[in-house]
Each structure stands twice: as C-alpha cells, then as structure tokens.
Amino acid sequence: MKVLVLGAGVIGVTTAHYLRRQGAEVTVVDRQPAPGLETSFANGGHLSFGQALPWAAPEAPLQLLTMAGRRDAPLRLAARWDPELWRWGAKFLRNCTPGRYRANANVLRKLAAHSRTCLGELMAHAPALKFDYQPQGVLTVFRTSRVFDREKARVADAISDQAGKAGNADHAQDPERVLTANDCVHAEPALGHARRAGKIVGGLLAASAATGDAHQFTHGLAEICKNAGVEFRFGVTVTRLRRVGGAITGAETADGFMEADAVVLALGSHSPLIARTVGVVLPIIPVKGYSVTLAISGEATSGDGVPRLGILDAERKVVMAPVDGALRAAGTAEFAGYDQSIDPIRAQAIARVAQDLFPELGPLPDAPSDLNPWAGLRPMTPDGPPLLGSLPASYGCTNLYLNTGHGPLGWTLACGSAKLVADWVGGSPPDDPSGTSFARFA
Ligand SMILES: Cc1cc2nc3c(=O)[nH]c(=O)nc-3n(C[C@H](O)[C@H](O)[C@H](O)COP(=O)(O)OP(=O)(O)OC[C@H]3O[C@@H](n4cnc5c(N)ncnc54)[C@H](O)[C@@H]3O)c2cc1C
Structure with missing residues (x-):
C-alpha cells in the first residue's frame, strides 16, 4: 500500500516509522528543507508521561480573565473577530467542567502511557537514535499553597479514579509523588536557592516523565526511516487534497x-x-508559544546550580529542561492566529522565570537575541486529546487518516499516536477510539 504522510514534524516522522515497519510504501512531504523545523524544533523538551493533562480545566476560565491583558503574562488573547476562534473557545469552555476535565485527562494519560511504552520499544529497536534523553523525571514546583493544595487533590482524585478502572491502571501504578519543599531540593539540588528564598512550597514528582531534544529525535528518526526505505520530499508545499467519490x-x-x-x-x-x-x-x-535556550555558565555547571530534572513552574506556567548542555525554558499561550513573530518581552519573561528559580545561571544576556528565542504554534483541540484515525462515516471518505492536534503534548504523545494511526491504516483500528477520534466533535 502506498501511503502519503503530509508533514515531517515529530508526528509525521513517527507515523512514517510505524507505517514502514508494517511494510507500507511511505512518502513524507514537507515544505521545509529538513524534518522537524516548525513546532517540533525547540519545544520545552518534556516527555510528560504520567502528567499529561488538558489545558481545558476548571480553573482555566478565571486564569484567562485575569491574565489576558498583560503583555508579559503566560497567556495572551489578542482581541480579534475570528469566528473560528470564538467557536473553538466555546468548545474549550464546555470542556472546563470537572467531569469533562477528568474524562479528557484519562484519555491523555492512557495515550501518554501507551506512548511511553512505544518510545521504549523504539529506543530498543534503534539504539543509535540519540536525542539527549534524560529519564530522571519531571518535577512540578509550586509557589503558593493554594495551587499546591488544588493539585494535590487532583492527584489523589486521579489515583482513586484510575485504581477503580480496569485498563487505566498505568497511572495508578505510576502516580505523581507529593513532595515537601525540602524533598524538592533533595530531588533537585539546583532548587536549593529558591527554597532558601521561600519561593517554593512543595512539588509533584512524575518519575516516569523524561526530557530530551525533540528536534534531534525527529531528525534522527527521519534518517532511520530513510535508511529503511521511506521517501522524503522536502521543500514541497501541499496545496490541497484531491477527492474522487469516497476516496482521497x-x-x-x-x-x-x-x-x-x-x-x-x-x-x-x-x-x-x-x-x-x-x-x-x-x-x-494555532496557539503560539515561546522558548529560550540559555547557555550555562561554567560556574553553574560545576556546582548544583542547573537542574538535572525537567521542571515545571506551576504558577508561572514555564517548563524547563536541560537540553544539549544548555537550559531550555518554554511557555506562553498566545492566541494570535498563524503569526509566528517573536515578542522579545515574552521571551525575556520566560527567561526571567528560569533565572528566578535557578539564579546560579548568572545574569541574563542584555540582547534578547542572545536568549536564542524561538516561537512555535501548538496545534490545539478544544478538549485536549489529539485527533487520530479515520474520519467519521458521515464524511463518506475512508482513506484519509488524521494524526494531528496534539497541542502542548505532541512529543509526549507522538510514538503512541503514530503507532495507533499506523495500525489503523493497516486495517486494525483500536478497540475504543472514542476519546481520540474526530467523531467526538461530529
Ligand atoms: C513553546 C512550546 C513548548 C512545547 N513544549 C512541549 C513539551 O515540552 N513536550 C511536548 O510533548 N510537547 C511540547 N510542545 C508541543 C509540541 O512541540 C507539538 O505538539 C508538536 O511539535 C507538534 O508536532 P507536529 O508534527 O504535529 O507539528 P509540526 O512540528 O509543526 O510539523 C508539521 C509539519 O508540517 C509542515 N507543513 C505545514 N503545512 C504544510 C504544507 N502546506 N505543505 C507541506 N508541509 C507543510 C511543516 O513544515 C511542519 O514540518 C510545545 C510546543 C510549543 C510551541
């Protein structure tokens, strides 16, 4: 079977890998000159297994209201009359109820657990694939007791919820661990300074989570695909699909x-x-986010000043990870259409969060360009889970498959999503696709 994969980001390349392993004849098309040059390029570097959660959460509407106006806030809603954005927003708000949040979180956790298993198999199958993989875990740190208490309750809730359900045992077996502020420093000594300054009240440690470089991963896996016979057509822009009757x-x-x-x-x-x-x-x-990649000074490297773990600052909504000898920090949600320009104020705000937690990084460079700022567009669905597999029957089209809409979790979910979609294309759809199929919106 001849399969055309449109897009050579982390999602397209992992899809090509699993399709090829099933024996399909695969061609990948991308407008860029190489794989992983758009949103998969300089993301936060977290493989958030064990903590993949939807943004549509009960506290999200209030956060939207309180943060939307500030230029350095983690969230920006450009006031635009875009009917699509407003329709999407209405669906997002409908998914912020406790019940919907819980259901969507379960779908994401299950897919993330599957993805973790698939990534483990992939790494065993392709030991030459190097992407600065650091499996030590991700620590979410809290600056206020209010948010810490809320998240502790969420974890307790998830554990009791999962434990009661067959098939969802992954999370119950591997819950986030609640840590005191001192425990946080024990887990991540680089937080010592922040602890002494009273900046953290506690944390949640996801031991199954990991960090690494998504671009290196995508590039390396594309090379493996090429050697296995996948054809890549770079520098080629797709303009439209062609449909004849019920088939593309x-x-x-x-x-x-x-x-x-x-x-x-x-x-x-x-x-x-x-x-x-x-x-x-x-x-x-598209929801724009930024990252900065901060060089680590000699002083910080030699001491305990730079984190070894992935870090998420819960209140400031910035993720941090050691990537290739530097510190990557990423965050911000800007609803500004397809605009990818970089606002230096936002990039600097992210860098300041990293420096606030890890002052031993040293002073930030004066020139914003020295922060290595980058912006990418997260492909966001309103409820959180991606869109996987074939179209609902009402479209009458049987051979167009989706593997898209992974939002802030694309790298985390890539291997699991790609394996599911490749199985689907090969004629073995998953038993219960309801949480990730497009039919949930139909
Ligand atoms: C700031 C930020 C931080 C993030 N942090 C994390 C994180 O820590 N962990 C995590 O799991 N996820 C994270 N994400 C999300 C993750 O990066 C994305 O979900 C993921 O990269 C999406 O991959 P993709 O392959 O779907 O899209 P992309 O990587 O954008 O790939 C799509 C490809 O399609 C190509 N293309 C588009 N249109 C055309 C066309 N018409 N013709 C031909 N080619 C075309 C593009 O060139 C591109 O290569 C983050 C995202 C951002 C923005």
Whole structure:
C-alpha cells in the first residue's frame, strides 16, 4: 500500500516509522528543507508521561480573565473577530467542567502511557537514535499553597479514579509523588536557592516523565526511516487534497500531484487548512508559544546550580529542561492566529522565570537575541486529546487518516499516536477510539 504522510514534524516522522515497519510504501512531504523545523524544533523538551493533562480545566476560565491583558503574562488573547476562534473557545469552555476535565485527562494519560511504552520499544529497536534523553523525571514546583493544595487533590482524585478502572491502571501504578519543599531540593539540588528564598512550597514528582531534544529525535528518526526505505520530499508545499467519490486519491503540491492509496494528515497547526480543501472542518487552532535556550555558565555547571530534572513552574506556567548542555525554558499561550513573530518581552519573561528559580545561571544576556528565542504554534483541540484515525462515516471518505492536534503534548504523545494511526491504516483500528477520534466533535 502506498501511503502519503503530509508533514515531517515529530508526528509525521513517527507515523512514517510505524507505517514502514508494517511494510507500507511511505512518502513524507514537507515544505521545509529538513524534518522537524516548525513546532517540533525547540519545544520545552518534556516527555510528560504520567502528567499529561488538558489545558481545558476548571480553573482555566478565571486564569484567562485575569491574565489576558498583560503583555508579559503566560497567556495572551489578542482581541480579534475570528469566528473560528470564538467557536473553538466555546468548545474549550464546555470542556472546563470537572467531569469533562477528568474524562479528557484519562484519555491523555492512557495515550501518554501507551506512548511511553512505544518510545521504549523504539529506543530498543534503534539504539543509535540519540536525542539527549534524560529519564530522571519531571518535577512540578509550586509557589503558593493554594495551587499546591488544588493539585494535590487532583492527584489523589486521579489515583482513586484510575485504581477503580480496569485498563487505566498505568497511572495508578505510576502516580505523581507529593513532595515537601525540602524533598524538592533533595530531588533537585539546583532548587536549593529558591527554597532558601521561600519561593517554593512543595512539588509533584512524575518519575516516569523524561526530557530530551525533540528536534534531534525527529531528525534522527527521519534518517532511520530513510535508511529503511521511506521517501522524503522536502521543500514541497501541499496545496490541497484531491477527492474522487469516497476516496482521497492523493495531494496536489507545488511540485505536482502525488498519488496514494491512503493519506495521513500530520501538518500540525496547518492541518485544518488542508483538510478544508475536501470539506473537512477540524477543530484545531494555532496557539503560539515561546522558548529560550540559555547557555550555562561554567560556574553553574560545576556546582548544583542547573537542574538535572525537567521542571515545571506551576504558577508561572514555564517548563524547563536541560537540553544539549544548555537550559531550555518554554511557555506562553498566545492566541494570535498563524503569526509566528517573536515578542522579545515574552521571551525575556520566560527567561526571567528560569533565572528566578535557578539564579546560579548568572545574569541574563542584555540582547534578547542572545536568549536564542524561538516561537512555535501548538496545534490545539478544544478538549485536549489529539485527533487520530479515520474520519467519521458521515464524511463518506475512508482513506484519509488524521494524526494531528496534539497541542502542548505532541512529543509526549507522538510514538503512541503514530503507532495507533499506523495500525489503523493497516486495517486494525483500536478497540475504543472514542476519546481520540474526530467523531467526538461530529
Ligand atoms: C513553546 C512550546 C513548548 C512545547 N513544549 C512541549 C513539551 O515540552 N513536550 C511536548 O510533548 N510537547 C511540547 N510542545 C508541543 C509540541 O512541540 C507539538 O505538539 C508538536 O511539535 C507538534 O508536532 P507536529 O508534527 O504535529 O507539528 P509540526 O512540528 O509543526 O510539523 C508539521 C509539519 O508540517 C509542515 N507543513 C505545514 N503545512 C504544510 C504544507 N502546506 N505543505 C507541506 N508541509 C507543510 C511543516 O513544515 C511542519 O514540518 C510545545 C510546543 C510549543 C510551541
């Protein structure tokens, strides 16, 4: 079977890998000159196994209201009259009830646990794949008792919820561990300074989580795919899908028509633009985020000044991870359409959070460009889980598959999502796809 994978981000490349392993003839198309150059390029580096949660949460509406106006806030809603954004927003708000939050969190946890297993198998199958993988875990630190208490209750809730349900045992076996502020320093000595300054009240440790470099992973896996016979067509822009009756026959590109027996849509935030060419309206919007990559001074490296674990600052909503001898910090949710420009104030605000927790990093550079700022567009669904697998029957189209809408968790969920979608294309859909299929919005 000839399968066309549209997009060579972390999602498209992992999909190509699993499809090829199943024996499919795979071609991957991307407009960039190499894999992983858009949202999969300089993300936060967290593999958030054991702590994959939706943004649509009971506290989210209030956070939206209180933060939306500030230029250095972790969240920015540009006031725009965009009916799609407002429709998406209404769906997002409907998913903020405790019941919906819990259901969506369960879907994400299950997919993340599957992804962790798949990544483990992939690493065993391809030991040459190097991506600065650090399996020591991720520590969420809290600055206020109010948020810490709320999150402790959430963890207790999740454990009792999971323990009672067959098939969801992964999380119950591997819950986040509640730590006091002193325990946090024990787990991550680089937090000593912040603890002494009274900046942290406690933490949650996800021991199954890990960190690494998503771009290196995507690039390395693409090389493995190439050696296994996957064809990559870089520098080729897809303009539309071609549909004849109930089937997609291929994709129109700037380089001409590419024919296929099946097409997997893995264009990240751009998936809705191409899906629309065959009348499919996907509930995905781009949500811009930033990262900075801070050089680590000699002094900080030699002491305990730089974190070894992945860190999430719960209140400031910034993730941090050691990546290739530097410290990556990422955050911000900006609802600004497809604009990818970098606002230096936002990049600096993220860097300041890292420096506030880890002052031994030394003073931040004066020039914003020395922070190595980067911006990417998270492909966000309103409820959190991605869109995987075939279209609902009402579309009457059987050979277009989705692997898109992974929002803030694309790298975490990549291997599990790709394996599920490859199985689907190969004729073995999952037993219960309800939480991740497009049909949930139909
Ligand atoms: C600031 C930030 C921090 C993040 N931190 C984390 C984290 O710590 N952990 C985590 O798991 N996730 C994180 N994410 C999310 C994660 O990076 C994304 O979910 C993931 O990269 C999405 O991958 P993708 O392959 O779907 O999209 P992309 O990587 O964007 O790939 C889509 C590809 O499609 C191509 N394309 C688009 N349109 C066309 C077209 N018309 N023709 C041809 N090619 C096209 C693009 O060139 C691109 O290569 C973060 C995201 C951001 C923005």
